[in-house]
Amino acid sequence: xxxxxxxxxxxxxxxxxxxxxxxxxxxxxxxxxxxxxxxxxxxxxxxxxxxxxxxxxxxxxxxxxxxxxxxxxxxxxxxxxxxxxxxxxxxxxxxxxxxxxxxxxxxxxxxx
Amino acid sequence: xxxxxxxxxxxxxxxxxxxxxxxxxxxxxxxxxxxxxxxxxxxxxxxxxxxxxxxxxxxxxxxxxxxxxxxxxxxxxxxxxxxxxxxxxxxxxxxxxxxxxxxxxxxxxx
Numbered sequence: 001x002x003x004x005x006x007x008x009x010x011x012x013x014x015x016x017x018x019x020x021x022x023x024x025x026x027x028x029x030x031x032x033x034x035x036x037x038x039x040x041x042x043x044x045x046x047x048x049x050x051x052x053x054x055x056x057x058x059x060x061x062x063x064x065x066x067x068x069x070x071x072x073x074x075x076x077x078x079x080x081x082x083x084x085x086x087x088x089x090x091x092x093x094x095x096x097x098x099x100x101x102x103x104x105x106x107x108x109x110x111x112x
Numbered sequence: 113x114x115x116x117x118x119x120x121x122x123x124x125x126x127x128x129x130x131x132x133x134x135x136x137x138x139x140x141x142x143x144x145x146x147x148x149x150x151x152x153x154x155x156x157x158x159x160x161x162x163x164x165x166x167x168x169x170x171x172x173x174x175x176x177x178x179x180x181x182x183x184x185x186x187x188x189x190x191x192x193x194x195x196x197x198x199x200x201x202x203x204x205x206x207x208x209x210x211x212x213x214x215x216x217x218x219x220x221x222x
Contacts, residue, residue, distance in 0.1 A: 006154075032209045043116075043202050043213030044155075089154065093209050099170075100211060104154040 002027040004092050006103025014111050019080055021106045023090035024072040030092040033066060033073045034100075038087045047088075048075070077108075085110045115139065118203050118214035124222050125190065125197060133188045133217045135203035144186040145211065148172060149200040158201075161186055190219060197221060 003026040013019045025033075031052040036044035050057045050064045050073065057064050061080075066073040077084055090103040119134045137144065143162050147155040157170030161180040175194025180186055190197045198220050204211040 034210065036211075036213075041216070043118075043204075043215050044211075045213070046210055049210065095209055099157065099160070100206075100209070102155045105152075107152075 002030060002092055002094065002099075002101040004090060004101050004103045006090050006106060008106060009104065010107045010109070012109045012111055013080055015080055015082060017080055019075075019077045019084070019108055021075045021088055021090070021108070022072060023074070023092075023103050024070075025092040025101075026071065027092070027094060028068075028071065029094040029096065031095060032093045033064070034091050034093075035064060035075050036089045036091065036102075038089065038105075040086075044089055080110045082110050082112060084108060116203055116205055116212055116214035118201075118217050120217060121215070123217055123219045125219060126222050128192045130189055130191050131219070133190070133201055133203075133219070135186045135188065135214060136184055137186075137205045137212075138184060139205055139207070139212060140183070141205035141207050141212070142183070143206045144180070145204045145206065146170075146176070146178065146186070146188045147202040147204065149202060149216075155202065158188065 006023045034049035037047045038044040048062050050066050061078045063076040087105045087107050089105050091100045093100045117136045125131045145160040146158040156172050159178040161167035177189045201217045203214045
């Protein structure tokens, strides 16, 4: 089955700086890669996603890049703000089996 | 208000007791999921259902049971066979691979 590795497990950045979280996946059949943000005591929320036919996608301060050859994808947050502090999860899915596999999460802390 | 509703938010289980966590969705999604989250860890899949009256075991199904009698509802029972039930439980529904999560139930053992 699919295995998703996520790094780093914790990340602290100064407010206004950029943050990058990286994930690798094992199953070359995976074709959809979402990123979720989880605030304390709440369920994860989808913040951005990318499909395997696209190399990069941006949404305001958030971007995701995908390298299919190397089987890795990354989340980039620019101009970080205190409200970006949360746990971020990457995931991968092969639409053929409809089962999403999650990474182990990154706790991002923005230092004011 | 559309979304996934989980109840209760906090639940306590006595030893040897079965407890049921509720999950309701009004998004008209076919697929629903239950995940377990332990402190500082990722999400592990317990059970999932692609369609009414059908469900499959996930990676950690032992000690849990589910039913899917209605499209809107996917309750999870934590049985007495689950020896370490303390965790945060998340229900989700999905469409085109995008998961929408509820706000979770924190289960603790008395």
